[in-house]
Amino acid sequence: MHRKTASIGAQRAVTALGIVCLIAGWAWVSRGQPEYVLPGPIAVLKGVARFFTEPQLAAHAGISLFRVVLSVAAAMILALILAALVRRWRMLDETIERRILTFFNAFPSVGWAILGVIWFSISNTTVIFVQVAIILPFCLINALAGFRQIDPDMDELGHSLTRSVWRRFRLLSLPLVAPFLLSGLRVAYGICWKIALVAELFGASSGLGYQLARAQSVSDATMVFACCIVIVLIFLVTDLLFLKPFVQRFSVNQ
Secondary structure, three states, X not given: OHHHHHHHHHHHHHHHHHHHHHHHHHHHHHOOOOOOOOOOHXXXXXXXXXXXXXXXXXXXXXXXXXXXXXXXXXXXXXXXXXHHHHHHOHHHHHHHHHHHHHHHHHOOHHHHHHHHHHHHOOOHHHHHXXXXXXXXXXXXXXXXXXXXXXXXXXXXXXXXXXXXXXXHHHHHXXXXXXXXXXXXXXXXXXXXXXXXXXXXXXXXXXXXXXXXXHHHHOOOXXXXXXXXXXXXXXXXXXXXXXXXXXXXXXXXXX
């Protein structure tokens, strides 16, 4: 036990030392660069602090978070529906997994962004459409894997207990598939943040991507760094406080 605690402490010390060295190297390199090219850590930290002190910037961060959460929820629901259809009618396996899934996996992200602007103009719908289209394959893969692991004997048990398709799905299939869905949820959430800026750069007049576009137009590298760090902070906080504990708790309950 003591060895394990010491090992964890050593790992954290090495990580902290690595971060300190990285920041020190960043500060050293930025000394000879103009701020519009490479701002120093202090300048970027002040830029990040603006998101906590200026309501307008905080609103942009909140809008991006709302879009990401809504997009992930929509993609998970759509993936669950498609996977359930494959489970119910095996003839759809060829269409959904080998055609639809392959198409979404291969389609370029930028292509979705351009199509979203053409179809929905500059709007929330555009951003959400782009994000859902890109993360849908990751959600669908996990949902399909979850339904495949259901034991046929469990299906027979469900049929013997009730004839209601909805009750069998809600009380039997969904709890069995949930661990796969939750694992896919964390992956999809991380990927959605990676593409959120691209989606908002193309199709939004608000959000962190919009702030990046404004910063690029005036060569404000400090705001570019600040926006990216704010995204990292939002992801870490939501993952540590909500997603990770929820997944662990469900796994324990299982």
